[in-house]
Amino acid sequence: MPRGSAGETGQARPLPERLLGVATRLFAENGYESTSVQEIVEAAGVTKGAMYHYYAAKDDLLYTIYHRLLAVQTERLERFAGGGGTPEERLRAAAVDVIDTSFTHLDELTVFFRSMHLLPDGKRKSVRAERRRYHERFRSLVEEGQRAGSFRADVPADLAVSFFFGAVHQITTWWHPDGPLDARAVGRYYVGLFLDGLRRGGGLGADLDGGPGDGGLETLGEC
Amino acid sequence: MPRGSAGETGQARPLPERLLGVATRLFAENGYESTSVQEIVEAAGVTKGAMYHYYAAKDDLLYTIYHRLLAVQTERLERFAGGGGTPEERLRAAAVDVIDTSFTHLDELTVFFRSMHLLPDGKRKSVRAERRRYHERFRSLVEEGQRAGSFRADVPADLAVSFFFGAVHQITTWWHPDGPLDARAVGRYYVGLFLDGLRRGGGLGADLDGGPGDGGLETLGEC
Amino acid sequence: MPRGSAGETGQARPLPERLLGVATRLFAENGYESTSVQEIVEAAGVTKGAMYHYYAAKDDLLYTIYHRLLAVQTERLERFAGGGGTPEERLRAAAVDVIDTSFTHLDELTVFFRSMHLLPDGKRKSVRAERRRYHERFRSLVEEGQRAGSFRADVPADLAVSFFFGAVHQITTWWHPDGPLDARAVGRYYVGLFLDGLRRGGGLGADLDGGPGDGGLETLGEC
Amino acid sequence: MPRGSAGETGQARPLPERLLGVATRLFAENGYESTSVQEIVEAAGVTKGAMYHYYAAKDDLLYTIYHRLLAVQTERLERFAGGGGTPEERLRAAAVDVIDTSFTHLDELTVFFRSMHLLPDGKRKSVRAERRRYHERFRSLVEEGQRAGSFRADVPADLAVSFFFGAVHQITTWWHPDGPLDARAVGRYYVGLFLDGLRRGGGLGADLDGGPGDGGLETLGEC
DNA sequence: CATGAATGAGCCTTCATTCAT
DNA sequence: CATGAATGAAGGCTCATTCAT
Incomplete structure (x- = not known):
């Protein structure tokens, strides 16, 4: 059975997608920093090399x-x-x-x-x-x-x-x-x-009269 | 100069407070995981041992x-x-x-x-x-x-x-x-x-009629 | 020269064996607690990561x-x-x-x-x-x-x-x-x-007469 | 109640003795290196300073x-x-x-x-x-x-x-x-x-004839 | 005598990433 | 494409010991 097409998980999604899905779930469950690359590739049924073939770094998964x-x-x-x-x-x-x-x-x-x-x-x-x-x-x-x-x-x-x-x-x-x-x-x-x-x-109530005008929000902050 | 009362930073707050303040700022700026205990104690002008004298673990700061x-x-x-x-x-x-x-x-x-x-x-x-x-x-x-x-x-x-x-x-x-x-x-x-x-x-609009009643939210989830 | 087969020490044994041998000698010489992982890997000519690739913990060496x-x-x-x-x-x-x-x-x-x-x-x-x-x-x-x-x-x-x-x-x-x-x-x-x-x-001597019988030792204790 | 004479443990032995007894028990139970000075003094109901007053170092307890x-x-x-x-x-x-x-x-x-x-x-x-x-x-x-x-x-x-x-x-x-x-x-x-x-x-058996003579053991080894 | 805050060195372990195969 | 051994840099934490009070 070819790796990256189905794998042990039986899913038919291509490997990059599968990695992304697995990573999303693990990041949500345990946090980004508490999830190791090892855990991700194990959950996806592949090895690290395979992941680094598609994603240059762990934070590439996050960005994607x-x-x-x-x-x-x-x-x-x-x-x-x-x-x-x-x-x-x-x-x-x-x-x-x-x-x-x-x-x-x-x-x-x-x-x-x-x-x-x-x-x-x-x-x-x-x-x-x-x-x-x-x-x-x-x-x-x-x-x-x-x-x-x-x-x-x-x-x-x-x-x-x-x-x-x-x-x-x-x-x-x-x-x-x-x-x-x-x-x-x-x-x-x-x-x-x-x-x-x-x-x-x-009507926001009397104490709102004279509130600041419709000033646009210049920055959205740091997130 | 007594240790723990002012220190190199010149602040007069007791050390536990100072550590907490420094940690709060650093956690907010760089994230909890990206802030090392070393950075915290350096910013507070003490050594790691001093911090662990007051907080049993890094996550004790978070909890506090x-x-x-x-x-x-x-x-x-x-x-x-x-x-x-x-x-x-x-x-x-x-x-x-x-x-x-x-x-x-x-x-x-x-x-x-x-x-x-x-x-x-x-x-x-x-x-x-x-x-x-x-x-x-x-x-x-x-x-x-x-x-x-x-x-x-x-x-x-x-x-x-x-x-x-x-x-x-x-x-x-x-x-x-x-x-x-x-x-x-x-x-x-x-x-x-x-x-x-x-x-x-x-009035929430016609499509809201028949929405769920006033059921209290039993759980607030995982946070 | 392939990694893990010989290394700086010139020995031809595979790395896991080499680590075990080095650890045994150091533990015997200086005691388990007084031997740091750092000393072991240095004596074996590799880095810590290499050791943890084969042994999950220091006490795994002991157990082995x-x-x-x-x-x-x-x-x-x-x-x-x-x-x-x-x-x-x-x-x-x-x-x-x-x-x-x-x-x-x-x-x-x-x-x-x-x-x-x-x-x-x-x-x-x-x-x-x-x-x-x-x-x-x-x-x-x-x-x-x-x-x-x-x-x-x-x-x-x-x-x-x-x-x-x-x-x-x-x-x-x-x-x-x-x-x-x-x-x-x-x-x-x-x-x-x-x-x-x-x-x-x-004959164990007169004062042994009437000693306990041939009771088997049930437990070998804590070691 | 004076410290060092009876203490929280109610024993009447003088403090140095009490510390030694506690240390012996803890060392035997958990090992010397796994027993911290803190544990010893806590078990004896005193503080570190008291212990260092009687014993210059942790290994002094061992030696004693x-x-x-x-x-x-x-x-x-x-x-x-x-x-x-x-x-x-x-x-x-x-x-x-x-x-x-x-x-x-x-x-x-x-x-x-x-x-x-x-x-x-x-x-x-x-x-x-x-x-x-x-x-x-x-x-x-x-x-x-x-x-x-x-x-x-x-x-x-x-x-x-x-x-x-x-x-x-x-x-x-x-x-x-x-x-x-x-x-x-x-x-x-x-x-x-x-x-x-x-x-x-x-009679140790025939194969023992010609064994080494009564050479005294020069060294007792390293212990 | 005794306290306990603080030090400082070191320890075990983790982990993203690289690279020869 | 993929492997997995190995790296290297931190990271959190422990602890015997000191010293001003």
Whole structure:
């Protein structure tokens, strides 16, 4: 039986994919630094040499995980953002999809927010740039809605997006498939809370008058 | 000059405190796994032996960081939750304070969500239990408001809390003191978005009818 | 020059063997606890990583030393015990061989009785079990002779074996190749003293009458 | 309550004695190198400073254990060797006493043969010299018997003593108070086996003729 | 006499990565 | 393409001992 095509695990995915899948799971379970290359290749049924043939370094696996996740999310966001309907309808669809995607990529998301800081500088910058583009595309949807008058304009769009994304990205820290709420329910509640909070006429309360204007978020921080 | 009271760094705090402060900063900057005990003790101006005199292991520093942060937050929450005023007023005050505290403990928070999974089992369970108690105290505030009719009852209080906490806890991934928004502004916006989303009459949209009832979240997951 | 086959020391044995030999000598000379892994690998002309490639831990070297010694002794005992001749002849041959083997494995024996207690529980139990089987095989030879009437029956066979093995195993504490007695001489004298003491008709003396009967030794203790 | 006189353990022995007793037990149980000074002082209910007040170093405890044991044994041997009766009677009495003493100082003996090599050079030489004197005194008893014609002369007295002492000193590796043989029984059997092996007329067998003469053992080895 | 904070040297072990085969 | 032996650089931790109090 040829190595790299099926292997002891019986999976038919090509070796690079299999390694990535195994690594994602192990990183999510035990942490990036607590997972040795040895464990990864053993779980994939190959040897180290095989892994280094496809990935130049351990952090290449990490980078690839991030890169793919962001590519998937960006591609889907484009589709929903560019679809038909009112800005609110499109934002809702996009927001629902963000959560859906998050639930189907929980491991990737877990690894993302736990271990991004472990990437070497170059790769970390690259990931951050991708993530910013994604953030900005989502923000532009909110801005559209604000201009159209569907959403309150007294909250910086940037901030609203960070607020929503923050809530979504932390799902990995508390949600569990055996819990009382299934993924779809969480998604609908979260989108509801977000959009209602954003709806015009909310009014943040008197003490918010004179809050800072719509200053764009220049930096997304260090991740 | 007495050892352990000031040392080369000129700080007057006792050594255990100084080590904790130094470790918190380094963990936040470079990650727990990428920070060696050697770096910590060098930054504190002592030797390894001195550190191990006070902390039995490197992860004891991590645990202490978490434990103290949670103790501070719990103590403050009790104060705000038990104060006077309507449930909404108390929830608002508590929420504002959560964000305030988060901003003054950004490093601790950063370390918390990045590295909690690196704690050994026993300590992780202990931290998780403390965190759950904190979550539940906050949730009970929301439930009070729901019973009083100020907040929508069609969203599980547990979920609303997770939503808000998620957004807040992710602040460390994007906020930067040099950015356009100062801490207070972020706090007011976030609290506004949260409370408006929670306000009665929002209506999550037609597709939410028949969503899961007000089932409490039994588990808070693995963190 | 291929790595691992000869190395700087010029020896042609494979690395695992070379490491074991070096470790045995150093453990015997300086003690297990006083010998660092660094010293072992330096003496073998490799780096630590190379050693840990073959031995999972320092105590694996210790265990392997014991295990091999016992395997050699057991195998030889089987041969002598199962040979032809009267029980006394076979016991004599076996006893002579025990001493011969001890002299050709003095370092191993030295390490054995000094450091067995440093093995982790599992490994120590395993070694002890092997040693007990060896003891019992030897004991059955003595019992054969007792039944045949060649040996006195008023001494428990177990005890006689412990007596002889004790004397032999302590050789490492006083014998030195430069001393006045060569290995063969010691062997013949020891075997003579043992067999004459065991011979029928000795009589342990009046005060031994009424001593405990032939109760077998149930346990061999902790080693 | 004054420290050092009774302490938390309630014993009335002076502190130096208590420390020695605790150390002996711990060394026998866990090994010298695996027992930390911290454990010793904790078990004795004092602090490190107190211990270093009485013992200059950890190996001073070890040395003292050996020194005392040898002093006790030497003193007793003098008494029995210098008593009345035939050489055989005196040797028997001395041999019985050696075993008695060994059984009442099992821990000391265990530590002795496991850890003597860990003493620094000077102390080790000193202990070895004491031990040699003891050996020689015992040997002279055997030689007396040989000259008197009670013991065979075809075995070097030195070797016979090493043989007997070897058997006795290994008792710690197999004897256990819960085993089927009590201490007295072991003693009588051992002395019987030894003296019968030594008795005139044994005859080591034809193959021993021409064995080495009565060359004295020059060195007692490294221990 | 006794304390206990601090030192400093060293120990065992891990692990990403390389490279001859 | 793939192997796996070997490297080399750290890393966390232990511990006997000292010394100011």
